[in-house]
Amino acid sequence: MQSYAISGDFSNAFSTLNLMKNIDGKPTVCDCNALMYFYLKSKNACWQELVEMYTGMKRFGHPPVASTFNTLLNGMLLLGDLKHAIFIVEEMYRNHFVPSFTSLSKTLKTTVKVGNLLDGLLVFELMLRYDYHLTEPTLNKFILILCDAGMVSDACFVFSILLRKSYVYSVYCYNPILWALCKTGRSYTALQLFYLMKKKGFVHNVCSYTALIYGFCREGLQDNVFQWLDFVQSNGCKTNVITYTIIVKFLFDNRKFEEAMDFVSKMEREGCNPDLLTYNVILRELYHRDRLDDISELIQVMDQKGLSPNSYSYTALCGGLLKIGKVGDACELLLDIFSNGTVDVAVYNIYFQCLCQENKSREALSQLKRKIKVGYKPNNVSYNTILSGFCK
Known part of the structure; x- marks a missing residue:
């Protein structure tokens, strides 16, 4: 069975497992686990077959044990199948098994890495159920990516829960939230967060102060900009x-x-x-x-x-x-400029404008077509510039 499994031949491995029924007390849950373990080592594993085997174990009287779940979870993460990795984690919870901190942390890191933030929030809540502390780098990156994706409310939710549990480690955890609030016209909310963290004894850095200056500038609050700049410098922070x-x-x-x-x-x-x-x-x-x-x-x-x-x-x-x-x-x-290296779409748009102003709109179109063939991605300005040239 192991020989078939490690070569990636799931069908024959499973058939061999079924032949064990001719032996008293066989197959055991350990035999089922062994098949999955060696099949995963083949590097040709298919998640559908593993999930079917797992559901078959439950149906035919081989209740999964902790090692079954750990094998499947590590396997799904290895296959990059986040959906079924989270399914296994939830199955562990439903069957009263406690996932290890390492497995949940690894799952959360994978969700962050691939940008699957909704599943990341689900895993985060599972970690809270078991009172697992996120490592500082994972926490900081998770909040940063939530903010970058425009999920500021979710970032604030994660942050507030961790703050209540005293799991917030440093300024690098909440600076992304300050910036996200200021970028979305909520500089006064950011200011409240700033003072809350100061009251709790956290030391701000220049990035924290700059976020507020950006927010005040964005909202046209000139008096606040320069008052805050004076405040920054009076607090001994070098801009x-x-x-x-x-x-x-x-x-x-x-x-x-x-x-x-x-x-x-x-x-x-x-x-x-x-x-x-x-x-x-x-x-x-x-x-x-x-x-x-x-x-x-x-x-x-x-x-x-x-x-x-x-x-x-x-x-x-x-x-x-x-x-x-x-x-x-x-x-x-x-x-x-072109002869000295790669340039972006804005520079090419200026070039198309030059050609069109010299009544060379056809040449501009030919250049555009040539650039598209080698991977150049024009934008609306590129097309509108050449259209305008033809119209003139």
């Missing part, structure tokens, strides 16, 4: 480049160009050097203001500081050239 960049963008969006540029200077004076994202935010604003000379100068500054412009930077520069009618210069620069 970072992300904090400053968020405020600079906020000022630009509110048409406070000079104030934003003063803030960039202040940032540099305090030893917080702007990064590529900061410069791209400035480039975007210069592009909207048609300040091509300033764009060229800023790109030179970026180059001197060792910051290689990315596709966003080049899009701003080429867009500026197009706005002042220097289509040829924009095309030349874009061809140079």
Whole structure:
């Protein structure tokens, strides 16, 4: 039986198991477990056959034992069959067996890894039933992925239960919730959470403070932005480049160009050097203001500081050239960019715009078709640019 099972021949292994009926007291539950165990080792195992065997054991008087469930659970996880792994866990619970912490933790990690968050919540609740503590990395990642998937209420549910049980370990557990609340226009709720955690003795970091600044900026609460910035600095927390960049963008969006540029200077004076994202935010604003000379100068500054412009930077520069009618210069620069490596859809869209402005819409369409053949994925702007070219 084992020989058939380990070679992946379930049919003959099962037939051999049935032949054991000719021996008194056979087959036992251990024999059934052995078949499943060796079949799983074959690496050709099929979950349907394992589930059928499990239901057959229950029907024909071989009640599964702890090792049956552990073998099946590990096997389902090995096969990547999350649905049936959770089915086995629930069967253990229904049959009054206690799944091990390791098996449940492994199941939760698998749900997180594949992004199956609804099943992850189910496994999380099972772990709570047995009073199992999640490890810090698993907990942090679970909450982060829930927030990234827009399941903020579920993340808050998980967090509140763990907080009541004193299972929250550090700031890295609730920072994603602060950010998720601020990104969805609930900065005052985030502020309440911030103070609740402070009251409980947790030390916040710059990421926590920056989340609130982002939330206030997003909701246009200028007074709150600068009051909070003063509060951050008075608490001895050193703001970072992300904090400053968020405020600079906020000022630009509110048409406070000079104030934003003063803030960039202040940032540099305090030893917080702007990064590529900061410069791209400035480039975007210069592009909207048609300040091509300033764009060229800023790109030179970026180059001197060792910051290689990315596709966003080049899009701003080429867009500026197009706005002042220097289509040829924009095309030349874009061809140079293409020769230096892979670029994204935004840069190609600018190139299509260049061609269409020079009455080369057919060429733009041919280029688009060629790019699609090699895996390029156009967006609405790509098609609308070329349609607009034909219409003109």
